[in-house]
Amino acid sequence: MNVVVCVKQIPDPAATPSLDAEHRLDRSGKLILDEADTYGVEVALRLVEASGDGEVSLVSMGDATDVTGIRSALAMGAMRATVVSDPLLKGADALTTAKVLAAVISRDVPDLVLAATESSDGYTGTLPVQLAELLGLPALTFATSVAVESGDVVVHRQTELGYDEVVAALPAVVTVTAGVVEPRYATFKGIMAAKSRTVEVLSVADLGLDASALVPRQEVVSVELAATKNAGEKYVDDGEGAARIVAFLERIKILAGSAS
Ligand SMILES: Cc1cc2nc3c(=O)[nH]c(=O)nc-3n(C[C@H](O)[C@H](O)[C@H](O)COP(=O)(O)OP(=O)(O)OC[C@H]3O[C@@H](n4cnc5c(N)ncnc54)[C@H](O)[C@@H]3O)c2cc1C
Numbered sequence: 001m002n003v004v005v006c007v008k009q010i011p012d013p014a015a016t017p018s019l020d021a022e023h024r025l026d027r028s029g030k031l032i033l034d035e036a037d038t039y040g041v042e043v044a045l046r047l048v049e050a051s052g053d054g055e056v057s058l059v060s061m062g063d064a065t066d067v068t069g070i071r072s073a074l075a076m077g078a079m080r081a082t083v084v085s086d087p088l089l090k091g092a093d094a095l096t097t098a099k100v101l102a103a104v105i106s107r108d109v110p111d112l113v114l115a116a117t118e119s120s121d122g123y124t125g126t127l128p129v130q131l132a133e134l135l136g137l138p139a140l141t142f143a144t145s146v147a148v149e150s151g152d153v154v155v156h157r158q159t160e161l162g163y164d165e166v167v168a169a170l171p172a173v174v175t176v177t178a179g180v181v182e183p184r185y186a187t188f189k190g191i192m193a194a195k196s197r198t199v200e201v202l203s204v205a206d207l208g209l210d211a212s213a214l215v216p217r218q219e220v221v222s223v224e225l226a227a228t229k230n231a232g233e234k235y236v237d238d239g240e241g242a243a244r245i246v247a248f249l250e251r252i253k254i255l256a257g258s259a260s
Contacts, residue, residue, distance in 0.1 A: 001054040001148065001170075003044040004105055005078065006115040006128070007037040009062050009069035013120060022091065023220040025121055027062070033069035036116035038076070038183035040176045043146050044114050045077045045184070051148065054111070055079040059104045061089065061097050064201045074194035075186035086203045088211050093218035094122070098130035100214070103207040106135060112153060113173040117142055132173035140166050141175045 009031035011017060018026045044056040056078040060070060064085035074081060084100050092100070105113060113135070118125035132139035143155035144163060153172050156163040186194070204211055235244055249255040 001048060001051040001112065002110040003047055003054070003056050003112045003114060004110045005037065005040045005044045005056060005058050005073070006101060006113065006131070007041065007058050007060050007070065007073050007081075008034045008119050008121075009060065009067070010034045010119065010121040019223060023223045024091065031063065031066055031069055033072045034116065034120050036118065036120050036178050037073070039178055039181055040114040040116055041073045041076050041078060042181045042183040043176050044112075046181070047112065047146065047148055057081065057110070059101050060084070061092065061100045064199075067199050070199055071194045071197075072186060074197045074199075075190040076184055077190060078197075080198045080200070082200045082202060084202050084204070084207065086205075088204050088214065091216050091219075092214070093216040094124050094126045095130055095218075096214050096216050098127050098134055100204070100207070100209065101127075102131055102134035103209050104202070105131075109135070109171055111170045112148070113137070113171070114146075115173065115175050117175045117177050128173055128175045135171075135173065138168040138172045139175070140168055140172055143174050143176050144180045146174055146176065 010033075011025060011027055012030050012032050015029060020026050041056065041058075048054050048056050058070060058073055058078050058081035060081065061084045064083045067081070067083060070081045070083060082104050084104060089096065089100065113131065115128040115131070117128075119127075129139045129141065140153065140155045140157065142158040144158045145156040147154045148170070152167050152169055153174060154165065154167050155174055157166045158177055204214065235241060246255060250257045
């Protein structure tokens with residue numbers, strides 16, 4: 001089976017983030033593979049290995065000056081990558097990105113498209129479902145396990161109380177929850193092999209997309225720091241600790257207040 005994984009290169013989370021003049025994350029420094037996407041790559045590799053044929057390929061949109069992050073997913077075992085990089089996409093919002101990725105994927109629709117539930121830098125959690133809609137495929141989200149059985153994809157979808165089992169006919173789009181598998185480390189052989197694997201870099205024109213349909217409709221108008229949390233209150237238990245906890249829980253309406 002053929003699986004396409006959406007992978008995003010993000011600014012190194014270890015570096016101090018900065019914003020540009022349009023309040024957008026400055027992406028001009030070192031980019032790395034979003035850790036959230038390593039789970040999708042691992043799930044894809046396991047599915048292809050279990051099926052005995054086919055391959056894992058990658059799609060990405062973003063700056064292609066440095067594709068080290070993409071190469072690290074190739075070193076895990078993906079066979080090729082397509083990156084759409086174009087100055088026209090500066091300021092691209094999630095829907096614009098979904099349109100671009102859909103254009104790449106629809107050139108040769110795979111059996112399965114995987115993405116992370118949300119990225120580590122933008123974390124809107126919207127792109128994969130937009131992608132599914134644009135491709136006309138079912139979207140199965142928050143998967144903690146993914147299996148393919150007789151032409152169907154079967155996922156355990158994380159819920160507050162456990163999981164739902166959700167089944168859809170292939171092809172489909174599935175979002176994988178972080179931490180559900182242990183992503184493999186790239187071996188030396190994998191790292192060497194990744195150097196020769198194809199990273200196709202495309203422009204908007206290469207995809208035959210109408211640039212006027214890619215104008216972002218989302219704008220960041222201002223940004224402010226999140227309020228810092230108060231340090232909280234500290235009591236030394238003088239025998240009244242339990243009563244104070246109950247009073248606190250009543251005050252924040254976790255417990256119904258006692259009759260007054
Ligand atoms: C207002 C605005 C301006 C932006 N400007 C730029 C810009 O100038 N340059 C730029 O590079 N980005 C820019 N971005 C970010 C880029 O467009 C995001 O990729 C897109 O908005 C998806 O948002 P997200 O990361 O929150 O997706 P989510 O929905 O949280 O992502 C879920 C998953 O979808 C997949 N995915 C998401 N984005 C990509 C991608 N780009 N390639 C492959 N897979 C992906 C990944 O698997 C990811 O984990 C901008 C975003 C916004 C909202």
